[in-house]
Amino acid sequence: MSPIPLSHILVVSAALFFIGMYGLLTRRNMITMLMAVELILNSVNINFVAFNKYLYPDKLEGVFFTLFIIAIAAAEAAVAIAIIINLYRNFHSIDVEDADEMKF
Amino acid sequence: MWVDIILSLRQELIVAVIIFLLLFIKIGAAAYRTEAMLHFINLLLLANLLLGFFQGGDATLFSGMFHTNRLIVLEKSMLNLATLIVSLQAYSWLKGHRQVLEFYMLLLSTLLGFFFMISSGNLLIFYLGLELSTIPLAALSSFDLEKRRSSEAAMKFILSSAFSSALLLFGISLLYGATGTLGFDTLAGRLDGSAFQLFAFIFILSGFAFKISAVPFHLWTADVYEGSPVTVTAYLSVVSKGAVFFIFILALYTVFKPLAGNWYKIVVLLSVLTMVTGNLFALRQDGLKRLLAFSSIAQSGFILAGITGSSRGGEASVIYFILVYIFSNLGAFGVVSFISAQTGRESVNDYRGLYATNPLLSWVMAISLFSLAGIPPTAGFFGKFFLLMAGAGKGNFVFIGIAALNMVISLYYYLRVIKAIFMDSQPEPIGKLKIPLLPKIAFLVCVAGIVMTGLVGGIYDYIYSLSKGF
Numbered sequence: 001m002s003p004i005p006l007s008h009i010l011v012v013s014a015a016l017f018f019i020g021m022y023g024l025l026t027r028r029n030m031i032t033m034l035m036a037v038e039l040i041l042n043s044v045n046i047n048f049v050a051f052n053k054y055l056y057p058d059k060l061e062g063v064f065f066t067l068f069i070i071a072i073a074a075a076e077a078a079v080a081i082a083i084i085i086n087l088y089r090n091f092h093s094i095d096v097e098d099a100d101e102m103k104f
Numbered sequence: 105m106w107v108d109i110i111l112s113l114r115q116e117l118i119v120a121v122i123i124f125l126l127l128f129i130k131i132g133a134a135a136y137r138t139e140a141m142l143h144f145i146n147l148l149l150l151a152n153l154l155l156g157f158f159q160g161g162d163a164t165l166f167s168g169m170f171h172t173n174r175l176i177v178l179e180k181s182m183l184n185l186a187t188l189i190v191s192l193q194a195y196s197w198l199k200g201h202r203q204v205l206e207f208y209m210l211l212l213s214t215l216l217g218f219f220f221m222i223s224s225g226n227l228l229i230f231y232l233g234l235e236l237s238t239i240p241l242a243a244l245s246s247f248d249l250e251k252r253r254s255s256e257a258a259m260k261f262i263l264s265s266a267f268s269s270a271l272l273l274f275g276i277s278l279l280y281g282a283t284g285t286l287g288f289d290t291l292a293g294r295l296d297g298s299a300f301q302l303f304a305f306i307f308i309l310s311g312f313a314f315k316i317s318a319v320p321f322h323l324w325t326a327d328v329y330e331g332s333p334v335t336v337t338a339y340l341s342v343v344s345k346g347a348v349f350f351i352f353i354l355a356l357y358t359v360f361k362p363l364a365g366n367w368y369k370i371v372v373l374l375s376v377l378t379m380v381t382g383n384l385f386a387l388r389q390d391g392l393k394r395l396l397a398f399s400s401i402a403q404s405g406f407i408l409a410g411i412t413g414s415s416r417g418g419e420a421s422v423i424y425f426i427l428v429y430i431f432s433n434l435g436a437f438g439v440v441s442f443i444s445a446q447t448g449r450e451s452v453n454d455y456r457g458l459y460a461t462n463p464l465l466s467w468v469m470a471i472s473l474f475s476l477a478g479i480p481p482t483a484g485f486f487g488k489f490f491l492l493m494a495g496a497g498k499g500n501f502v503f504i505g506i507a508a509l510n511m512v513i514s515l516y517y518y519l520r521v522i523k524a525i526f527m528d529s530q531p532e533p534i535g536k537l538k539i540p541l542l543p544k545i546a547f548l549v550c551v552a553g554i555v556m557t558g559l560v561g562g563i564y565d566y567i568y569s570l571s572k573g574f
Contacts, residue, residue: 017274024267033263040270047277056284062277065228065286069273072235076269079239080262083246087255099256102327 009050016043030084030094034077041073112163112172115156115180116223119216122148123209130205138204142195145208146542149191153184164225168287171225175570179350179423180219186343186430187215192546193438194335197445207247210240211339218347222354227276227286230351231269234315238265241344245332257331264314264324272311278304288359295362305363309370312355315348316404319377326385329397334444337393338437341400346426353411353422357574364414364574371412372503379405379510386517390451392440395517396433399476402514403429406491409507413494416573421490423571424557424564428475428487431553435472438546439465446537457533458525464539466525468547475554477518478511483558490564 016039023036045066052062088094110117126145129136162173191211198204217237224230242265246258280286282301283294295301310321317325329337356367382402389395410421442465444450459466475484488511496504539547557563 020270024263030259030263034266037263037266037270040267040274044270044273044277047274048280051277051281051284055281061228061286062280065231065277065280068228068232072232072239076235076239076262076266079243080266083242083255083258083262086246086249087259090250090252090255096259099259101253101256102330 006050006054009046009054013043013046013050016040016046028095028097030087030096031081033096034080034084038073038077041069045069108163109165111160112165113170114160115152115177115184116216116219118152118155119212119219122152123212123216126205126209126212130209138199138201141204142198142542145204146188146191146195149184149188153181153188156184157181168289169226169229170220170223172223173570175423175567175572176223178567178570179222179347182423182427182430183215183218183343183347186346186434187211187339189430189434189438189546189549190335190339190343192542192549193338193434193441195540195542196442197333197335203247207244210244210247213237213240214244214339215343218343222347222350224351225288227279227288227291231273231276234272235269237344237347238269241265241336241340244336245328245340247336248333251331253331254333257328260324260331261328268311268314268321271307271314275304275307275309275311278307288355292359292361295360297363297366302363302366305360305367306370308355309367312348312352313374316345316352316407317401318374318404318408319381319401322378322381322401325401326394326397329400330391330394334393334437334441334450337397338434338441341396341437342430342433345400345404346430349407349422349426353419356411357414357419357572361574368412368414368498371408372500375405375408375412376503376506377405378402378408379507383510383513383517386514389517390453392450392452392455392521395452395521396436396440399514399517400433402510403433403476405510406488406507409495409503410491412500412503413497414574415494415497416568416571417490417497418494419571419573420564420568421487421494423567425487425491427563427567428483428554428557431550431557432472432475432482432484435468435547435550435554436476438543438550439469439472442539442543443534443537447534449534452521452524453530454534455521456524456528456530460529461533461536464544464547465537468551469525470522471551471554473518473522475558477515481555481558483554483556486558486564 020036020039024033027033027036048062048066084094091098164171214237217233221230221233224233242258242262245261246255248254282304283291285291313321360367379402382398382405386395386398389398407422407425410418475482478484478488492504492507
């Protein structure tokens with residue numbers, strides 16, 4: 001059985017990146033937009049782990065970076081959801097189209 | 105050994121100690137008088153500024169993760185000074201607020217993040233510092249919890265900053281794949297300008313451009329600046345932007361130096377777009393916060409013009425301009441913040457006839473706006489002059505001509521505010537306001553800073569002697 005080549009993994013991560021980008025730009029629900037950002041972060045994680053394992057296996061810099069990204073993504077999601085809950089109390093909606101007090 | 109580490113990290117340690125002190129006061133103290141607490145915190149911040157000021161030597165800690173030198177210490181002292189001024193100006197707003205301690209904990213966490221970001225010698229520490237500053241900033245912009253605009257601004261800020269960090273991270277991960285290292289010193293040696301590395305660099309540059317609100321990545325700026333409490337807006341526009349510019353110039357001049365031929369064109373394009381768009385949108389604004397938001401976008405364009413110089417003078421002029429910008433922008437935002445906290449009025453038309461009732465506030469506003477516009481006796485003129493001189497070093501005179509023309513356009517909207525204050529009148533002008541001691545000190549520091557940094561020539565020479573150059 002031959003190992004999976006690096007390019008296959010990079011295709012997965014690039015696809016995940018663009019799915020996340022597409023979701024962020026098209027979805028109007030704030031929670032879904034937050035999930036789209038998490039998809040992008042996951043594609044970054046895949047990149048780091050794959051590069052580390054295939055190209056630079058003697059050092060663990062990529063894996064460590066991944067651990068930090070996971071932790072910070074959790075912190076970011078916590079603050080973002082707190083902000084969204086507060087916004088829901090003010091606007092009674094979590095649709096970005098409804099939060100349009102400021103324009104131009 | 106331990107003494108060396110503590111001395112090199114002293115500015116970070118002092119800020120961390122203050123954060124924990126406030127946390128313990130929050131847990132331990134049952135009730136406190138808000139005004140006494142505000143005076144106490146401002147004293148702590150003053151001590152923080154003074155203790156950080158004395159110069160240490162160069163140091164590299166934690167196997168290259170963290171490094172410091174005299175220029176970085178100076179930059180951190182500038183951020184400390186700006187935070188102190190913001191805190192003094194926040195007095196009249198925070199006096200009626202219940203969560204004073206939480207405000208300062210979040211504010212100082214962002215400052216700590218900026219310190220680590222500026223001193224970083226590794227992309228990991230850079231990212232951690234950036235996030236340590238961004239996440240509390242989003243919470244801060246939602247600090248007026250019951251105001252709809254504040255929560256909308258916070259939502260826009262957290263979503264766009266999460267997206268921009270994700271872009272930055274994607275770029276970093278590709279760069280790691282291309283070079284196999286994350287340290288700044290080893291990274292520069294392994295960049296050769298291949299297509300893959302340029303692709304990664306574009307992502308990283310977009311992440312930076314989001315944070316400094318360069319056009320076309322500026323769309324969040326005006327809304328976040330308008331919706332956040334004015335104090336937070338002042339902090340965002342000065343401390344946050346200044347800190348990101350410090351690390352941006354370090355990254356471009358040292359880490360991405362091998363790609364200089366490529367990034368020069370991109371930064372010139374960003375600079376022109378940022379100046380023109382910022383100025384044109386500022387022309388049509390009636391709200392002062394939004395006007396200052398677009399003016400700060402335009403100022404970013406001028407700073408980018410200085411960065412394109414790629415010389416020792418370029419670095420020195422950017423740092424000097426940020427010092428000037430701290431005083432002039434905080435002077436203008438301080439007046440807006442004070443009047444907004446007292447009367448709730450924030451549009452240009454509300455300021456008509458202000459000179460008749462509040463001469464001191466009018467003069468602070470006028471001097472700050474003259475400095476932002478770059479009128480000769482103020483420091484803003486010298487700041488912009490050095491920036492354009494540095495940019496002109498490359499011989500791209502069409503670009504410098506566009507920048508000079510933009511300075512003329514920007515006069516229109518700055519002078520419109522000054523005309524409203526000094527020449528117009530209205531039936532219900534803003535009443536006579538009594539300025540408490542702390543905001544008054546902040547205003548005087550700003551005006552003194554605007555006048556002195558321009559006239560004392562030694563300041564620019566000192567910054568020039570510290571900067572490393574290209």
